[in-house]
Amino acid sequence: xxxxxxxxxxxxxxxxxxxxxxxxxxxxxxxxxxxxxxxxxxxxxxxxxxxxxxxxxxxxxxxxxxxxxxxxxxxxxxxxxxxxxxxxxxxxxxxxxxxxxxxxxxxxxxxxxxxxxxxxxxxxxxxxxxxxxxxxxxxxxxxxxxxxxxxxxxxxxxxxxxxxxxxxxxxxxxxxxxxxxxxxxxxxxxxxxxxxxxxxxxxxxxxxxxxxxxxxxxxxxxxxxxxxxxxxxxxxxxxxxxxxxxxxxxxxxxxxxxxxxxxxxxxxxxxxxxxxxxxxxxxxxxxxxxxxxxxxxxxxxxxxxxxxxxxxxxxxxxxxxxxxxxxxxxxxxxxxxxxxxxxxxxxxxxxxxxxxxxxxxxxxxxxxxxxxxxxxxxxxxxxxxxxxxxxxxxxxxxxxxxxxxxxxxxxxxxxxxxxxxxxxxxxxxxxxxxxxxxxxxxxxxxx
Numbered sequence: 001x002x003x004x005x006x007x008x009x010x011x012x013x014x015x016x017x018x019x020x021x022x023x024x025x026x027x028x029x030x031x032x033x034x035x036x037x038x039x040x041x042x043x044x045x046x047x048x049x050x051x052x053x054x055x056x057x058x059x060x061x062x063x064x065x066x067x068x069x070x071x072x073x074x075x076x077x078x079x080x081x082x083x084x085x086x087x088x089x090x091x092x093x094x095x096x097x098x099x100x101x102x103x104x105x106x107x108x109x110x111x112x113x114x115x116x117x118x119x120x121x122x123x124x125x126x127x128x129x130x131x132x133x134x135x136x137x138x139x140x141x142x143x144x145x146x147x148x149x150x151x152x153x154x155x156x157x158x159x160x161x162x163x164x165x166x167x168x169x170x171x172x173x174x175x176x177x178x179x180x181x182x183x184x185x186x187x188x189x190x191x192x193x194x195x196x197x198x199x200x201x202x203x204x205x206x207x208x209x210x211x212x213x214x215x216x217x218x219x220x221x222x223x224x225x226x227x228x229x230x231x232x233x234x235x236x237x238x239x240x241x242x243x244x245x246x247x248x249x250x251x252x253x254x255x256x257x258x259x260x261x262x263x264x265x266x267x268x269x270x271x272x273x274x275x276x277x278x279x280x281x282x283x284x285x286x287x288x289x290x291x292x293x294x295x296x297x298x299x300x301x302x303x304x305x306x307x308x309x310x311x312x313x314x315x316x317x318x319x320x321x322x323x324x325x326x327x328x329x330x331x332x333x334x335x336x337x338x339x340x341x342x343x344x345x346x347x348x349x350x351x352x353x354x355x356x357x358x359x360x361x362x363x364x365x366x367x368x369x370x371x372x373x374x375x376x377x378x379x380x381x382x383x384x385x386x387x388x389x390x391x392x393x394x395x396x397x398x399x400x401x402x403x404x405x406x407x408x409x410x411x412x413x414x415x416x417x418x419x420x421x422x423x424x425x426x427x428x429x430x431x432x433x434x435x436x437x438x439x440x441x442x443x444x445x446x447x
Contacts, residue, residue, distance in 0.1 A: 114129075
């Protein structure tokens with residue numbers, strides 16, 4: 001924006017200089033024409049006042065030397081011709097130049113200024129005036145060279161003067177405009193930085209209103225009001241989800257206890273399986289609600305290897321039931337990062353659960369810890385298509401090949417936890433053709 005403004009102001013200054021030069025040229029031309037017209041009229045009257053008494057047409061006229069001498073000394077730049085009846089020439093200051101100009105003199109003569117084109121060596125033409133005195137006409141002509149040279153000199157002088165005068169003024173205008181623009185945009189930069197920090201994790205952030213231009217202030221106030229309404233809506237949704245999930249825990253616990261009293265029958269086993277799915281969904285909803293409402297303390301020193309061991313240990317029974325082996329590979333030793341141990345265990349648990357759900361029986365799910373701060377989970381399942389990878393990180397989105405009846409919250413929870421650690425969830429293909437889901441965290445340690 002600053003560069004565009006500088007170029008536009010520079011172009012505006014150049015246009016202003018050109019327009020000023022054109023205005024001066026036009027005014028100068030008009031002034032010179034008026035001066036030429038006045039001079040021609042005075043010369044014509046001077047010659048007419050010294051004409052001898054009118055005689056017969058065709059009679060030669062003799063004018064005093066003080067009248068003819070200035071015209072002859074002008075080297076043809078000034079010329080007079082006296083015409084009689086029938087526009088017959090009676091006298092002239094230069095017969096040769098008069099003969100060359102004669103074809104361009106209007107007939108019949110009128111008492112007006114007239115102009116003739118290139119004639120008698122005058123590149124810029126001549127200007128003439130005819131004055132009637134009785135039966136005679138006095139025609140006075142003057143070359144345009146002097147006026148043209150004077151006009152060019154005036155324009156060149158104006159441009160030379162105006163450039164040295166307007167150039168510093170133009171530069172000062174550009175500099176002042178740019179400084180004013182930057183000063184005016186500085187509050188908007190603060191507003192932009194604040195707007196970039198608004199998100200689900202920080203819904204209470206508001207755009208600063210101090211020092212804003214008067215034209216922008218109403219927009220910022222309107223955005224802040226919209227953010228307030230959005231925050232209230234998000235808080236209402238979070239409260240509802242947390243209360244609903246919490247309220248379902250007790251009925252589910254009672255339902256599970258009663259199902260356990262039914263003994264081992266196919267119908268009871270199916271009901272217990274459904275109850276387990278509901279309990280898992282309620283647990284995930286509660287975790288999601290806690291992640292949204294409470295900021296995580298990610299300043300602890302966490303050992304990623306210990307996180308992987310804890311998550312795998314907790315899911316060994318699930319792997320045995322599904323005939324899926326769990327293997328820990330990669331970095332063997334302490335790998336410290338800055339984060340939250342419990343949250344990272346939860347995120348990795350969700351990733352391993354998803355891998356177990358999609359892994360075929362008899363296969364293995366590999367958990368690979370790599371420096372500086374990455375834990376990858378690989379399976380041999382059907383994999384995740386490229387066009388579906390980003391979508392699966394959103395809540396309640398499930399893969400096409402899902403068969404475990406999950407709610408689609410596992411990857412969303414892991415993605416929230418990774419974002420809280422300054423990282424992200426990366427979805428790719430494993431070397432065996434299945435899925436590779438990696439949790440990349442921030443590797444910086446707490447100070």
